[in-house]
Amino acid sequence: MAHANKEITLPEEPEQWDLVIRGRTSLFDIRFADIWHYRDLLVLFVRRDFVSFYKQTVLGPLWFFIQPVFTMIVFTFVFGNLAGISTDGLPKPLFYLAGITAWNYFSECLVKTSTVFKDNANIFGKVYFPRLIMPLSIVVSNLVRFGVQLLLLLAMMAYYAAVDADFSITWAIALFPVLVALMALLGLGMGLIITAVTTKYKDLTFLVTFGVQLLMYATTVIYPLSEARAKFAEYAWIIELNPMTGIIEAFRYAFLGRGILTWWSLGYPAIVTSLLLLLGVVIFNKTEKNFVDTI
16 A cells, blocks of 8 residues: 655744844834843943053052042132132031032033044944943943942041031932932933034034033032022022032032922922933934944
């Protein structure tokens, strides 16, 4: 009895891919899932930023301490002693160090994010990864520096507490994560806008560092808001329009018990930060499509 040979055809299974790269369908398409998928790359970029910056320095991470300490000494001598600017009854070094700590984190996020396209053009042009990984790595890596300087502030607070200086930690310390997030996202949003613009107008790069230094004098790093309102009432509104003013005042109030903290003084920076971050992401997403051709 003969049996006919029959071919058995199995149904084709759909191809499974680990990663599918598609073009953006919207300027608001951030794709958080892709960013999470590349979280290991984020860690590598954070490590690279830390190692590459201090690898060729003699003192290495000690610069985390040296820079704020010398700045504090200069501010204490010039603004506290020579100019006699009020520090709201706080010890002058403690007052200035609190402002410097908060300002440094914001300014570092802003300055380094503002050149992310120019500094990483070679990487962006050769391999795919979510481009927001790069500016996010800058924000995260600067947290290390901020953490070290915060320890310096806490050590200074412990010293002045031992000599019975007049300051106190308040309930607002619970807002500390919110303040850090506002500083980081404000610097990120402004940096994303600037880095997108500098792909066409490279002269702007030279103005960023200088502009950030000038912007510091329009915040309450070297004087309290109460002093600005008392002596420069007609110009105080300009200082209050700076979103970092409310953040620094809240930071001082939380750690030292001096400063102006209201719902509006913290709500206004939150609104400005949200708008700038949204605008920055939109402009960044639009620019990343063709920046390699213009940079």
